[in-house]
Amino acid sequence: MSIDALLPITIYGSSISYFTGKLENYFRIKGIPYQLKGLTTPHCMKRVKQNTGSTQMPALLLGDGRWMTDSTAIIQWFEREFPTPAVTPIEPIQRFFSLLLEDYADEWLWRPAMHYRWYYPEGSLYASTHLAHELAADLPLPVFLKRWAISRRQRNGYTVGDGIRRDQVPRVEAIFHRTLEQLEAIFRQRPFLLGAVPSLADVAFSGPFYRHFCLDPVPAQIVRQQAPGVWEWSARLANCTRQSELGILLEGIPADWGPILNEVGQHYLPYLCENIDAVKKGHQRFDAEIGGVLYRGARWSKYRVWCLQRLREEYTALPEQDQQLARSLLEQHSCWEPMWRHKQLPVDADICARLPFFSTAKMLDVYD
Numbered sequence: 492m493s494i495d496a497l498l499p500i501t502i503y504g505s506s507i508s509y510f511t512g513k514l515e516n517y518f519r520i521k522g523i524p525y526q527l528k529g530l531t532t533p534h535c536m537k538r539v540k541q542n543t544g545s546t547q548m549p550a551l552l553l554g555d556g557r558w559m560t561d562s563t564a565i566i567q568w569f570e571r572e573f574p575t576p577a578v579t580p581i582e583p584i585q586r587f588f589s590l591l592l593e594d595y596a597d598e599w600l601w602r603p604a605m606h607y608r609w610y611y612p613e614g615s616l617y618a619s620t621h622l623a624h625e626l627a628a629d630l631p632l633p634v635f636l637k638r639w640a641i642s643r644r645q646r647n648g649y650t651v652g653d654g655i656r657r658d659q660v661p662r663v664e665a666i667f668h669r670t671l672e673q674l675e676a677i678f679r680q681r682p683f684l685l686g687a688v689p690s691l692a693d694v695a696f697s698g699p700f701y702r703h704f705c706l707d708p709v710p711a712q713i714v715r716q717q718a719p720g721v722w723e724w725s726a727r728l729a730n731c732t733r734q735s736e737l738g739i740l741l742e743g744i745p746a747d748w749g750p751i752l753n754e755v756g757q758h759y760l761p762y763l764c765e766n767i768d769a770v771k772k773g774h775q776r777f778d779a780e781i782g783g784v785l786y787r788g789a790r791w792s793k794y795r796v797w798c799l800q801r802l803r804e805e806y807t808a809l810p811e812q813d814q815q816l817a818r819s820l821l822e823q824h825s826c827w828e829p830m831w832r833h834k835q836l837p838v839d840a841d842i843c844a845r846l847p848f849f850s851t852a853k854m855l856d857v858y859d
């Protein structure tokens with residue numbers, strides 16, 4: 492199929508949204524033209540919900556009339572339909588670990604990113620003013636009221652309402668500081684996570700960085716001061732256009748990914764296990780201590796149960812010798828045990844069976 496058959500491609504989202512930014516970075520690297528439209532009116536949101544299953548952004552409208560949802564599933568679909576230039580590494584081990592990092596960046600770094608945006612008054616003033624004008628312009632209310640309602644909704648949904656209490660703030664922020672150190676060490680060596688050209692791992696980290704950490708006033712100042720290499724990488728990625736050839740990637744998994752993989756094994760995957768327990772027990776809220784951080788009243792996420800299932804399937808699909816290699820790396824970074832701790836996963840087929848064209852799940856099951 493030629494990409495021309497799918498044009499024009501419209502991304503419905505927001506110009507400051509995490510996952511909208513991630514998908515935009517992907518399309519730019521891939522060389523696929525798109526237009527961004529704001530999810531601005533109740534009518535538009537209704538249309539997105541009817542066609543994709545939820546009002547989450549980004550929602551994609553293809554030129555042939557099909558709608559798509561979920562950045563991860565959308566990227567995988569485009570990679571299958573349009574294999575060149577490949578953004579997802581072709582080498583199986585690199586592909587698997589890139590998908591693992593993508594999941595980590597999507598579902599775990601989301602928390603500190605939302606924290607920095609909505610906890611600090613300057614972050615919430617900036618983002619709520621932007622969203623009041625971009626997404627709620629038609630609402631006949633004064634801007635100050637829209638700002639107040641947006642900030643309250645986001646805090647209730649994604650920060651305090653997702654388990655980040657005031658006394659734990661420094662520990663949640665430490666996740667961001669460690670990430671900066673880990674990435675800065677990589678970008679001192681090379682321009683992108685896997686070498687000289689961008690790949691899926693860069694797209695993955697563009698979620699938290701492009702439209703949150705490098706944009707929101709408080710973290711952006713920290714990135715500029717403490718990790719200029721990360722600041723430069725984010726701009727470099729945004730300035731990328733179609734890669735003619737993937738080529739020039741490093742071989743295997745670079746040793747400097749190790750500290751990030753340790754975070755995956757010691758923080759993200761244990762959190763996924765706690766989330767699975769909560770879903771199994773039917774507890775919409777749960778407390779969990781992860782890597783020394785106490786999350787009180789975190790929300791369950793059925794979507795994230797499926798995330799783990801998808802990673803397991805990717806592992807199982809690896810050729811035998813790659814499985815062995817992947818397993819020893821996963822063990823080395825404490826990822827193996829939590830990845831397989833639960834024999835059965837309580838996956839909801841409604842969430843995944845029709846992806847990337849339809850899914851009833853939101854990341855956290857709120858507001859739908």
Ligand SMILES: N[C@@H](CCC(=O)N[C@@H](CS)C(=O)NCC(=O)O)C(=O)O
Pocket residue numbers: 508509510511546547548549560561562563597853854857858
């Ligand atoms: N797994 C989804 C997550 C999309 C998502 O959660 N997007 C956020 C905005 S960045 C959203 O739409 N949240 C919905 C809400 O807050 O109601 C993806 O990869 O696209």
